[in-house]
Amino acid sequence: MSEHGHGASYLTARRGLASWLFTLDHKRIGVLYLATTLLAFAAGGVFAVLVRTELLTPGRTIMDADTYNQAFTLHGAIMVFMFIIPSIPAALGNFFLPIMLGAKDVAFPRLNLASYWIFVFGACFALVAIVVGNVDTGWTFYTPYSSRAGASNAVLWMTTAVFVMGFSSILTGVNFIATTHKLRAPGLHWRRLPLFIWGIYATAVIQVLATPVLAITVLLLFMEKLLTLGIFNPQLGGDPVLFQHFFWFYSHPAVYIMILPGMAIVSELIATFSRRKIFGYMFVAGSSVAIALLGFLVWGHHMFTSGMSEFATMVFSALTFLVAIPSGVKIFNWIATLFQGEIRLATPMLYALSFIVLFTIGGLTGLFLGTLSVDVYLHDTYFVVAHFHYVMVGGTVMGFLGGLHYWWPKMTGKLYDARMANVAWAFVFVGFNMTFMSQFLLGSRGMPRRYYDYLEQFQGLHGFSSIGSYVLGVGFLFMLAMFVWSLAKGAKAPPNPWGSAGFEWQTASPPIEHNFVTQPMFTRGPYDYHLASAAELFDGFPEDEESPVAPAGDRDGGEPEG
Amino acid sequence: MAEPRHDEEQVHAHVTSVRFYAGIFVALVVLTGLTFAVSLVHLGALNLAIAALIATAKAALVVLFFMHLRWGQKFNALIFLSALLFGGIFLAYTLNDTAHRGEGDPMHGARFDERTGEWAPGSPPGVGRPIEARPRTE
Amino acid sequence: MSTEAIAKVGEEQEGRRQAPLAHHFDTPLQQFDTAKMGMWLFLAQEVLFFGGLFVVYGIFRSWYPEAFSAGSHLLDKHMGAANTVVLLTSSLTAALAVRSAQVGKRNLTTWMILATIALALTFMVIKYFEYSHKFHVGYLPGQHFEPTEFPEGIGSVPYHTRTFFGIYFMMTGVHGVHVLVGVGVFTWLLVRNLRGHFGPEHFTPVDLTALYWHLVDIIWIFLFPLLYLID
Numbered sequence: 055m056s057e058h059g060h061g062a063s064y065l066t067a068r069r070g071l072a073s074w075l076f077t078l079d080h081k082r083i084g085v086l087y088l089a090t091t092l093l094a095f096a097a098g099g100v101f102a103v104l105v106r107t108e109l110l111t112p113g114r115t116i117m118d119a120d121t122y123n124q125a126f127t128l129h130g131a132i133m134v135f136m137f138i139i140p141s142i143p144a145a146l147g148n149f150f151l152p153i154m155l156g157a158k159d160v161a162f163p164r165l166n167l168a169s170y171w172i173f174v175f176g177a178c179f180a181l182v183a184i185v186v187g188n189v190d191t192g193w194t195f196y197t198p199y200s201s202r203a204g205a206s207n208a209v210l211w212m213t214t215a216v217f218v219m220g221f222s223s224i225l226t227g228v229n230f231i232a233t234t235h236k237l238r239a240p241g242l243h244w245r246r247l248p249l250f251i252w253g254i255y256a257t258a259v260i261q262v263l264a265t266p267v268l269a270i271t272v273l274l275l276f277m278e279k280l281l282t283l284g285i286f287n288p289q290l291g292g293d294p295v296l297f298q299h300f301f302w303f304y305s306h307p308a309v310y311i312m313i314l315p316g317m318a319i320v321s322e323l324i325a326t327f328s329r330r331k332i333f334g335y336m337f338v339a340g341s342s343v344a345i346a347l348l349g350f351l352v353w354g355h356h357m358f359t360s361g362m363s364e365f366a367t368m369v370f371s372a373l374t375f376l377v378a379i380p381s382g383v384k385i386f387n388w389i390a391t392l393f394q395g396e397i398r399l400a401t402p403m404l405y406a407l408s409f410i411v412l413f414t415i416g417g418l419t420g421l422f423l424g425t426l427s428v429d430v431y432l433h434d435t436y437f438v439v440a441h442f443h444y445v446m447v448g449g450t451v452m453g454f455l456g457g458l459h460y461w462w463p464k465m466t467g468k469l470y471d472a473r474m475a476n477v478a479w480a481f482v483f484v485g486f487n488m489t490f491m492s493q494f495l496l497g498s499r500g501m502p503r504r505y506y507d508y509l510e511q512f513q514g515l516h517g518f519s520s521i522g523s524y525v526l527g528v529g530f531l532f533m534l535a536m537f538v539w540s541l542a543k544g545a546k547a548p549p550n551p552w553g554s555a556g557f558e559w560q561t562a563s564p565p566i567e568h569n570f571v572t573q574p575m576f577t578r579g580p581y582d583y584h585l586a587s588a589a590e591l592f593d594g595f596p597e598d599e600e601s602p603v604a605p606a607g608d609r610d611g612g613e614p615e616g
Numbered sequence: 617m618a619e620p621r622h623d624e625e626q627v628h629a630h631v632t633s634v635r636f637y638a639g640i641f642v643a644l645v646v647l648t649g650l651t652f653a654v655s656l657v658h659l660g661a662l663n664l665a666i667a668a669l670i671a672t673a674k675a676a677l678v679v680l681f682f683m684h685l686r687w688g689q690k691f692n693a694l695i696f697l698s699a700l701l702f703g704g705i706f707l708a709y710t711l712n713d714t715a716h717r718g719e720g721d722p723m724h725g726a727r728f729d730e731r732t733g734e735w736a737p738g739s740p741p742g743v744g745r746p747i748e749a750r751p752r753t754e
Numbered sequence: 755m756s757t758e759a760i761a762k763v764g765e766e767q768e769g770r771r772q773a774p775l776a777h778h779f780d781t782p783l784q785q786f787d788t789a790k791m792g793m794w795l796f797l798a799q800e801v802l803f804f805g806g807l808f809v810v811y812g813i814f815r816s817w818y819p820e821a822f823s824a825g826s827h828l829l830d831k832h833m834g835a836a837n838t839v840v841l842l843t844s845s846l847t848a849a850l851a852v853r854s855a856q857v858g859k860r861n862l863t864t865w866m867i868l869a870t871i872a873l874a875l876t877f878m879v880i881k882y883f884e885y886s887h888k889f890h891v892g893y894l895p896g897q898h899f900e901p902t903e904f905p906e907g908i909g910s911v912p913y914h915t916r917t918f919f920g921i922y923f924m925m926t927g928v929h930g931v932h933v934l935v936g937v938g939v940f941t942w943l944l945v946r947n948l949r950g951h952f953g954p955e956h957f958t959p960v961d962l963t964a965l966y967w968h969l970v971d972i973i974w975i976f977l978f979p980l981l982y983l984i985d
Contacts, residue, residue, distance in 0.1 A: 104777060110984055116640075152778075157778060158777060158778035159777070159778040161700070161778075161792060162788075162792055163776075165777070165792075193687075224796075224799050227795075228792050228795040228796055228799075229792070231791075231795055232788050232791050232792045232795065235691065235786060235791060236788040236791065237778065237779075237788070239665050258834070261801065262795050263698065263702050263798065263802055263876075264802075265799065266800070266802040266805075266806070267706065267802055267803070267804055270805075270807060271806065272802075273928070274806070274810065274924070275851065277920075277924055280894060281894075281895045281896060281898070281923070282893045282896030282897040282898065282920075283896050283917075283920035283921070283923075283924060284895065284896035284897070284916055284920050285810055285814065285915045285920060286918065287896070290896050290897065290916065290917065291818065291913070291916075291917050292917070293714065293813070293915045296710070296714070296810070296813060299710045299809075300806060300809075303706050303710075348703060350702055351705065353707075354709065354713070360715070362713050362717070362718050363713045363715075363716035363719060364719065365712070365719075366709065366712055366713040366716065369712075440822050453759075471708065513833070568777070573799030591656075608836050626840075626953065628783075629786075629957075631853060631856050631857060632813045632848065632849075632853060632872075634853070635847050637846060637850060637853070640846075641842065641843070641845075641846040645839060645842060645847075646834065648838050648839060648842065648978075651979050651981065651983065652831070652835055654793065654977065655831075655985065657982035658985055659985070660985070663983075663984075667955055667979035667980070667983060668979075668980075670979070671929045671975050671976045671978075671979055671980075674975045675971055675972045675975055675976070678845060678968050678971060678972050678975070679968070679972065682845055682846075682848075682849045682964075682968050683964075683965055683968045683969075688761060688790070689787060689790070689791070691791065692790065692794040695791070695795055695797075695798050695967055696794060696798060696801070698798065699797075699798035699799070699801040699802055699805075703802050703805030703808075703809075705806070705814055706802075706805060706806070706809055707808065707809045710809055710812075710813060711809075711812055711813060712817065712898045714816065715816060716816065719902045738804060744912060746910040746911060746912055746913065747901060747910060747911050747915065747916075748898065748909065748910040749901045749904045749910075750836070750900065750902060751902045751903060752902050
């Protein structure tokens with residue numbers, strides 16, 4: 055709070071475009087990532103609407119089959135690599151991880167900036183790929199279709215984009231792990247870490263260990279096409295299923311990169327809006343690590359019908375059931391937290407509760423897919439599409455939006471209009487379920503995925519799903535308008551509008567450039583409502599803004615005291 | 617694992633003697649020679665195992681002593697071992713799959729069977745036969 | 755990093771700069787340990803990157819053992835062994851470079867870095883001769899495998915020798931790129947050392963680069979027997 059003369063907020067401390075583009079401030083880097091990933095989300099959303107519009111009717115609706123293949127490929131590739139993997143860790147994680155640790159920045163600020171520009175550089179390759187055209191392999195780039203001699207060079211451009219953006223992900227992971235280990239402020243034991251940190255940390259471990267395998271996968275694909283290495287092409291003695299092993303060894307842990315940060319946010323939201331500490335804190339923290347580690351053992355469940363050995367399919371199926379357990383642990387602990395909590399249905403809480411319901415549906419349907427005998431029928435149908443949208447959109451995106459709403463006052467210093475936010479949520483929730491619940495039905499009735507055309511009997515459900523996607527789109531547009539309005543004309547936000555005991559709320563809204571004036575000392579946990587002082591939980595402005603000292607101590611010091 | 621607050625101004629790193637480094641180097645070269653020598657003897661499947669074992673020993677020497685893991689922070693060793701572990705999992709599972717591929721199929725999947733010199737039906741003609749040198753006609 | 759964000763610890767002594775302490779660290783030791791951890795994390799991902807190539811190797815060697823044996827015999831194991839010794843020596847000089855920086859022997863550090871660079875370039879030169887020979891005689895990956903001659907005593911090779919060469923070029927090529935990157939970074943270190951940046955209080959960049967270099971060496975330690983010495 056600059057009125058107290060402790061320095062301008064991070065938004066105004068330095069001025070000019072260069073001060074943003076070459077910033078070393080983790081908060082500004084987080085904002086840069088937020089803007090870029092939201093742009094990607096919009097682009098991916100456009101392709102989604104194109105896909106759903108084409109599927110309104112069987113046969114041609116607005117585009118031919120080749121264009122349709124590109125539309126769903128680009129929707130998937132953009133959403134996965136340019137939105138969902140980076141968004142929560144690089145945008146919200148960058149902003150809040152150091153603050154929650156009581157640190158002034160991440161361990162390697164220059165590397166952090168480099169990560170961002172590497173990401174943008176990679177995105178440029180993706181743009182070239184889209185323009186050069188004909189990336190029509192599906193986001194999974196399966197060989198031999200993607201590496202065949204006649205394949206368009208656009209596939210090479212897109213895989214280069216993925217390679218480069220993967221580097222950004224790895225370096226962010228390196229930064230976060232080092233920061234969490236080495237830059238915790240005094241008093242912040244591992245058992246006092248906010249669960250958001252545990253989730254981001256577990257995600258970072260996956261980012262460092264799994265992403266290089268994606269890198270070598272796309273490099274091998276590139277060389278297979280360029281030099282005809284012969285490792286994926288059966289005519290040269292290669293094995294196309296080997297590509298799938300390589301691809302999914304990364305991409306399965308990648309889905310945990312996508313979901314763990316969403317779960318991490320939900321823990322924060324449930325705690326704040328039940329005004330209680332999370333039930334079973336160590337189990338929730340441990341489950342994040344368990345998911346990260348177990349997630350490396352199950353990649354074959356994407357390949358049950360690929361021709362993989364029968365023995366391997368059984369092993370992978372069994373392990374898939376195992377990895378579901380830690381996720382279940384989280385759901386039960388969150389629900390136990392809600393029980394007898396002081397529940398406030400603010401917009402972030404609506405998203406958190408949506409997460410719990412929708413992720414549960416998505417997760418349970420994952421078990422159907424993990425069951426070998428059932429998967430034989432469901433693989434490559436709309437059931438799979440519905441499953442992963444329930445966990446990625448119903449899960450991660452809900453978590454992301456909840457976090458965005460929750461931390462919006464902290465990041466921007468502005469409040470948003472709660473009524474508009476809730477209306478947007480309603481459109482998103484209803485539209486989402488319309489779109490994807492119908493796809494479970496489509497899939498279980500035999501509608502294959504990635505199909506341009508379909509039998510008449512599926513028309514009703516497809517049409518309903520497409521209309522649902524428009525409702526979902528309206529919700530997002532409404533939300534965008536709400537946030538823009540908040541930036542332009544939103545009310546000023548107090549330091550702790552939600553009355554949360556979390557550590558990040560003990561700084562100004564928005565925080566000063568170096569986060570804290572004095573080194574924070576932690577004497578309680580982030581959910582210890584019984585230990586936090588009234589001043590720390592105060593959700594308004596300090597009574598006397600002109601007073602040099604805020605009530606109950608210096609708020610800018612960011613010292614949560616027991 | 618909260619870092620205790622030192623008042624150290626300097627970084628006190630472990631300094632190894634030149635002689636010790638030289639000793640490790642000599643060991644590495646000797647092991648290289650050993651690998652080379654063993655490769656000249658025909659031991660069948662054992663050749664690969666011995667080569668891998670010696671390579672692992674050499675790598676261990678480099679990691680422990682040249683890279684100072686022996687005297688450094690234990691967590692760094694955990695990082696390195698985790699990478700090896702997950703790489704090993706990748707290798708093991710994938711090899712297991714490819715080794716047992718198509719067990720119901722006597723051709724073990726549509727591949728060229730080098731033991732019998734046969735291709736699975738439907739393979740492109742001419743493919744699979746041994747390759748002879750064809751000098752360029754210039 | 756803006757100069758105001760860096761607080762210098764201590765003053766310049768005998769032309770050696772003290773370690774600049776970044777604003778978000780409390781002590782030089784914390785900064786050093788963090789940098790090291792960051793480097794090990796980076797090395798971990800390098801292990802998995804190359805690990806993927808070893809998986810490809812493992813699978814195709816298990817499928818086409820005769821082709822791998824034949825392909826291996828088409829390689830020059832003496833050049834491979836020479837390169838192994840070259841890289842091992844460069845690992846020694848890199849370790850010694852770190853050591854001499856640690857004990858403040860600036861000239862020796864310069865020589866050790868130079869030696870490492872020279873040995874790395876020697877490795878690349880030997881590699882160049884190997885590669886150019888293979889291009890000349892048609893030992894190329896996949897579809898392009900059209901051998902024009904074989905060494906004494908070899909009449910023909912199995913069909914899948916082409917796969918071996920695909921993997922050979924991929925593995926040694928990616929490794930070679932890493933060697934070149936190492937040369938670049940060591941050159942930058944050389945320049946910095948000549949400017950007097952490194953000493954007992956600040957040798958982190960030398961240490962971290964050497965760590966990278968040792969990993970490059972370790973990868974070759976495995977590549978040599980697996981590619982060149984197949985029975």
